[in-house]
Amino acid sequence: MVSCVYKISFEDNDNFYIGTTCNFIRRRKEHTSRGNNDLYTTKLYSFLNDNKIFKMDILFNCDGMTEDERYKLEKEQIELLKPTLNLMNNNKEYKLKKLKEYRSNFYKSQDAKNKQQEYRNNNKDEIKKRNKIYRDNNKDKRSEVSTCNCGSTYQSYQKSRHIKTKKHQNYLKLIP
Numbered sequence: 001m002v003s004c005v006y007k008i009s010f011e012d013n014d015n016f017y018i019g020t021t022c023n024f025i026r027r028r029k030e031h032t033s034r035g036n037n038d039l040y041t042t043k044l045y046s047f048l049n050d051n052k053i054f055k056m057d058i059l060f061n062c063d064g065m066t067e068d069e070r071y072k073l074e075k076e077q078i079e080l081l082k083p084t085l086n087l088m089n090n091n092k093e094y095k096l097k098k099l100k101e102y103r104s105n106f107y108k109s110q111d112a113k114n115k116q117q118e119y120r121n122n123n124k125d126e127i128k129k130r131n132k133i134y135r136d137n138n139k140d141k142r143s144e145v146s147t148c149n150c151g152s153t154y155q156s157y158q159k160s161r162h163i164k165t166k167k168h169q170n171y172l173k174l175i176p
């Protein structure tokens with residue numbers, strides 16, 4: 001396991017990315033398989049997809065450093081080297097904030113889903129009744145037949161369609 005700050009670069013262009021990991025081998029696999037497509041590496045990954053061959057080099061070995069020291073070093077390197085594929089706010093606080101936002105949105109949407117399900121469970125009969133009333137109403141509408149002044153008959157729910165027909169339009173022209 002190598003803890004480090006690393007650089008991803010490409011043979012045929014000058015774009016690069018600075019990152020940090022506590023496990024270089026695993027991170028290299030993640031980058032290769034695009035398996036770690038999280039919020040703050042989106043730009044990098046869309047670039048990796050178009051550039052299959054990349055190099056991943058260790059800039060600094062960080063074995064023995066604390067996580068905070070490692071992130072601080074990453075941030076310094078990003079500010080110094082200005083990589084083209086990092087979000088400019090690629091630091092630990094930013095990552096944590098994004099992660100928090102992402103989680104809270106996820107839980108909110110889960111929460112909404114659960115509430116909907118709970119509502120459906122608690123109101124099964126009510127919902128069934130409502131659906132039946134709706135169907136019955138629409139059945140009536142569907143079977144109801146109107147006779148138009150133009151001489152045609154049409155099903156009531158198709159009134160707007162009937163009005164567009166040639167026959168009805170010709171009839172309208174005849175009205176003084």
Ligand SMILES: [Zn+2]
Binds near residue numbers: 149
């Ligand atoms: Zn008509």
